[in-house]
Amino acid sequence: xxxxxxxxxxxxxxxxxxxxxxxxxxxxxxxxxxxxxxxxxxxxxxxxxxxxxxxxxxxxxxxxxxxxxxxxxxxxxxxxxxxxxxxxxxxxxxxxxxxxxxxxxxxxxxxxxxxxxxxxxxxxxxxxxxxxxxxxxxxxxxxxxxxxxxxxxxxxxxxxxxxxxxxxxxxxxxxxxxxxxxxxxxxxxxxxxxxxxxxxxxxxxxxxxxxxxxxxxxxxxxxxxxxxxxxxxxxxxxxxxxxxxxxxxxxxxxxxxxxxxxxxxxxxxxxxxxxxxxxxxxxxxxxxxxxxxxxxxxxxxxxxxxxxxxxxxxxxxxxxxxxxxxxxxxxxxxxxxxxxxxxxxxxxxxxxxxxxxxxxxxxxxxxxxxxxxxxxxxxxxxxxxxxxxxxxxxxxxxxxxxxxxxxxxxxxxxxxxxxxxxxxxxxxxxxxxxxxxxxxxxxxxxxxxxxxx
Amino acid sequence: xxxxxxxxxxxxxxxxxxxxxxxxxxxxxxxxxxxxxxxxxxxxxxxxxxxxxxxxxxxxxxxxxxxxxxxxxxxxxxxxxxxxxxxxxxxxxxxxxxxxxxxxxxxxxxxxxxxxxxxxxxxxxxxxxxxxxxxxxxxxxxxxxxxxxxxxxxxxxxxxxxxxxxxxxxxxxxxxxxxxxxxxxxxxxxxxxxxxxxxxxxxxxxxxxxxxxxxxxxxxxxxxxxxxxxxxxxxxxxxxxxxxxxxxxxxxxxxxxxxxxxxxxxxxxxxxxxxxxxxxxxxxxxxxxxxxxxxxxxxxxxxxxxxxxxxxxxxxxxxxxxxxxxxxxxxxxxxxxxxxxxxxxxxxxxxxxxxxxxxxxxxxxxxxxxxxxxxxxxxxxxxxxxxxxxxxxxxxxxxxxxxxxxxxxxxxxxxxxxxxxxxxxxxxxxxxxxxxxxxxxxxxxxxxxxxxx
Numbered sequence: 001x002x003x004x005x006x007x008x009x010x011x012x013x014x015x016x017x018x019x020x021x022x023x024x025x026x027x028x029x030x031x032x033x034x035x036x037x038x039x040x041x042x043x044x045x046x047x048x049x050x051x052x053x054x055x056x057x058x059x060x061x062x063x064x065x066x067x068x069x070x071x072x073x074x075x076x077x078x079x080x081x082x083x084x085x086x087x088x089x090x091x092x093x094x095x096x097x098x099x100x101x102x103x104x105x106x107x108x109x110x111x112x113x114x115x116x117x118x119x120x121x122x123x124x125x126x127x128x129x130x131x132x133x134x135x136x137x138x139x140x141x142x143x144x145x146x147x148x149x150x151x152x153x154x155x156x157x158x159x160x161x162x163x164x165x166x167x168x169x170x171x172x173x174x175x176x177x178x179x180x181x182x183x184x185x186x187x188x189x190x191x192x193x194x195x196x197x198x199x200x201x202x203x204x205x206x207x208x209x210x211x212x213x214x215x216x217x218x219x220x221x222x223x224x225x226x227x228x229x230x231x232x233x234x235x236x237x238x239x240x241x242x243x244x245x246x247x248x249x250x251x252x253x254x255x256x257x258x259x260x261x262x263x264x265x266x267x268x269x270x271x272x273x274x275x276x277x278x279x280x281x282x283x284x285x286x287x288x289x290x291x292x293x294x295x296x297x298x299x300x301x302x303x304x305x306x307x308x309x310x311x312x313x314x315x316x317x318x319x320x321x322x323x324x325x326x327x328x329x330x331x332x333x334x335x336x337x338x339x340x341x342x343x344x345x346x347x348x349x350x351x352x353x354x355x356x357x358x359x360x361x362x363x364x365x366x367x368x369x370x371x372x373x374x375x376x377x378x379x380x381x382x383x384x385x386x387x388x389x390x391x392x393x394x395x396x397x398x399x400x401x402x403x404x405x406x407x408x409x410x411x412x413x414x415x416x417x418x419x420x421x422x423x424x425x426x427x428x429x430x431x432x433x434x435x436x437x438x439x440x441x442x443x444x445x446x447x448x449x450x451x452x453x
Numbered sequence: 454x455x456x457x458x459x460x461x462x463x464x465x466x467x468x469x470x471x472x473x474x475x476x477x478x479x480x481x482x483x484x485x486x487x488x489x490x491x492x493x494x495x496x497x498x499x500x501x502x503x504x505x506x507x508x509x510x511x512x513x514x515x516x517x518x519x520x521x522x523x524x525x526x527x528x529x530x531x532x533x534x535x536x537x538x539x540x541x542x543x544x545x546x547x548x549x550x551x552x553x554x555x556x557x558x559x560x561x562x563x564x565x566x567x568x569x570x571x572x573x574x575x576x577x578x579x580x581x582x583x584x585x586x587x588x589x590x591x592x593x594x595x596x597x598x599x600x601x602x603x604x605x606x607x608x609x610x611x612x613x614x615x616x617x618x619x620x621x622x623x624x625x626x627x628x629x630x631x632x633x634x635x636x637x638x639x640x641x642x643x644x645x646x647x648x649x650x651x652x653x654x655x656x657x658x659x660x661x662x663x664x665x666x667x668x669x670x671x672x673x674x675x676x677x678x679x680x681x682x683x684x685x686x687x688x689x690x691x692x693x694x695x696x697x698x699x700x701x702x703x704x705x706x707x708x709x710x711x712x713x714x715x716x717x718x719x720x721x722x723x724x725x726x727x728x729x730x731x732x733x734x735x736x737x738x739x740x741x742x743x744x745x746x747x748x749x750x751x752x753x754x755x756x757x758x759x760x761x762x763x764x765x766x767x768x769x770x771x772x773x774x775x776x777x778x779x780x781x782x783x784x785x786x787x788x789x790x791x792x793x794x795x796x797x798x799x800x801x802x803x804x805x806x807x808x809x810x811x812x813x814x815x816x817x818x819x820x821x822x823x824x825x826x827x828x829x830x831x832x833x834x835x836x837x838x839x840x841x842x843x844x845x846x847x848x849x850x851x852x853x854x855x856x857x858x859x860x861x862x863x864x865x866x867x868x869x870x871x872x873x874x875x876x877x878x879x880x881x882x883x884x885x886x887x888x889x890x891x892x893x894x895x896x897x898x899x900x901x902x903x904x905x906x
Contacts, residue, residue: 023636062664081634117537121540147564188474188757209598
């Protein structure tokens with residue numbers, strides 16, 4: 001039997017999703033990220049199509065590497081303005097009943113006592129549909145505005161992250177016992193105080209002696225998402241993540257990353273099925289392959305090469321302004337820092353052929369390192385099916401090129417094909433987001449470190 | 454002409470609103486604070502009744518003074534569990550068009566860069582209907598769980614608060630010029646980078662060099678609420694608040710506090726009409742005075758004396774367990790700290806008569822220091838009208854005794870009387886929350902310090 005392909009749709013509370021220039025097409029949609037109506041309509045559409053969830057990205061700073069400043073990013077609307085994504089959740093929850101709602105929150109600039117409360121509150125309000133994409137943030141501009149001279153050093157950010165999660169797990173899993181809240185009117189007991197416990201956490205980064213402020217929510221711990229691609233990031237994902245987002249484009253890389261994280265996860269006593277893997281794809285669909293090709297040609301006319309170089313510069317940590325492809329290659333080859341995955345990818349691409357800067361920009365322009373697939377509904381479904389079979393991935397994070405149009409095309413044209421082939425669900429299973437994804441209980445499995453604090 | 458009485462309804466994301474024991478009546482409502490449906494129904498009801506706004510209180514710790522621990526508060530559901538109130542806003546906004554949405558956020562345990570973003574995001578999503586109740590937090594248990602040994606000393610908390618607001622004002626008012634976001638497709642300019650500015654804040658408590666993450670929202674700065682009653686708290690309100698909540702019960706105290714804050718506000722160059730004052734009232738309404746009296750007698754049967762002593766203990770900072778009224782009087786008379794207003798009030802009450810502890814508890818049991826009025830719709834409307842005339846207040850913060858029942862009674866029985874008399878609005882004015890309250894522009898008036906950063 002073919003395994004079911006799980007689908008999360010990716011969005012961000014800003015003008016465009018990693019596609020510089022595309023805010024100009026279609027012209028009416030980019031700014032709608034500030035309107036509740038956009039998010040509520042989107043949630044309804046995704047639930048009608050039986051998507052597993054929506055995934056909201058975020059950033060807490062400006063993309064200011066290119067030309068040594070933020071002007072290109074601001075001009076192009078690249079992650080700027082970028083509003084708080086967590087406040088989209090309650091409105092989307094109010095018009096849906098099943099759709100999973102995963103949101104990015106950085107643990108670098110928040111306190112675990114406050115973040116644990118946010119997530120518990122949202123898990124109550126959504127009746128158990130919350131996922132948390134754990135990020136440690138990677139923008140210097142964010143660090144500076146939160147009062148640090150520069151961002152906390154990469155590896156110690158993850159050490160702090162480990163302890164941050166330990167505090168959250170204690171608050172979510174151990175502070176309030178099942179059955180603590182009794183609402184026993186004859187005995188006039190709302191909560192049994194004997195079943196509410198101090199977590200007494202004393203660590204390197206945090207001291208949290210007290211109790212959680214929220215009663216246990218349906219899932220207690222939100223479904224945990226992670227997307228780290230560095231070595232330390234994959235280690236972190238192997239320990240904590242239940243869903244892992246991958247930016248790998250090729251079958252080989254995807255397969256490698258999945259095996260690597262699964263192998264690391266074993267060290268922590270976790271089982272093979274405990275982590276689901278979601279590579280990103282960006283479908284461009286037409287009724288026929290020709291129509292799809294015409295569509296992407298139309299999109300390409302809106303593409304901004306400058307904007308793409310600005311995006312790439314921030315991702316790699318290298319100011320690409322004025323660089324030749326050769327200089328870029330030399331720089332990358334001689335550089336050990338930056339984002340390992342992206343720099344590796346660039347290096348390999350450079351070995352295969354002599355890219356121009358424009359071509360490099362185009363390569364990255366669509367889908368934000370996602371795997372862009374162009375074609376008829378049947379072709380896209382074929383690709384998705386074979387990619388899953390070849391890589392062992394569990395589903396996809398679906399990126400888009402144009403707001404509203406891309407997802408509407410996919411829902412109306414590709415979803416019916418996938419459903420007819422039995423590749424995606426046609427009905428929702430009852431239960432929480434975790435139950436829907438894993439078919440086990442609402443809470444964390446026993447093998448997860450959060451269940452062992 | 455009689456001035457229009459403005460109305461905000463008070464709620465909290467926890468089982469009861471300062472009325473210990475009342476979660477047992479009516480039995481089905483206390484736990485609904487975790488359901489979006491409760492908040493959305495409430496918002497619709499308040500908008501039908503043309504309330505100016507809803508005001509969401511909060512607390513970030515346990516009420517653990519009584520008997521030296523938190524058990525009574527937990528047993529009685531007193532501000533525990535208490536979930537994040539900000540996430541109720543988007544769902545309430547989605548089913549209303551005019552209702553103001555004011556929410557409490559502590560500035561003691563948040564960073565201005567994150568808080569400014571929260572408020573701007575919410576102001577966008579609500580199309581300019583956000584108010585922020587600025588609190589500096591007063592619970593030791595909150596301080597400990599955020600990593601402080603004890604809470605920041607009272608006055609320096611306000612100094613930090615002043616600087617916190619200065620940072621927020623710079624982000625909200627100065628970082629993005631009007632017209633910075635142009636979405637000019639022919640010229641491919643989403644935002645004009647020349648109109649987005651670093652705030653370059655270097656202060657005692659915060660360093661924030663960069664730009665705000667959000668584009669200007671309809672109000673830019675949310676409507677600012679404050680409820681501090683200490684001397685330093687009133688000073689803070691005089692400088693920053695546009696709406697001031699008062700816990701004063703008598704005409705004399707209300708009048709005194711309003712005059713005092715207005716006099717202080719003049720020092721900051723603000724005008725008499727720049728601050729609106731909202732004392733708290735808690736109406737208990739029946740078709741007749743007798744029926745209302747029967748209702749409050751029924752409520753009193755649900756009252757918890759223990760719970761009330763726990764609430765009072767946390768408010769005063771004095772563990773009242775085992776205290777006689779005489780000891781309490783002596784303690785208060787010899788004590789300069791604690792909440793100035795409440796301790797003063799207790800001292801005066803003790804001078805008038807010899808209270809029993811039970812009576813003291815009952816005195817405070819209903820309405821959380823609010824002015825409880827019991828009677829027919831006409832009697833309650835009379836009281837409201839004369840209280841406004843005598844004190845110079847601008848409206849009321851409406852507390853409640855039982856969830857849902859109290860506000861439904863008020864909306865269906867008292868609002869029509871107030872509307873017939875022309876004392877409250879029967880239609881909403883167009884515009885933002887600030888425009889509705891003050892009839893001036895969407896943003897801060899020029900006399901406000903936030904407009905002068």
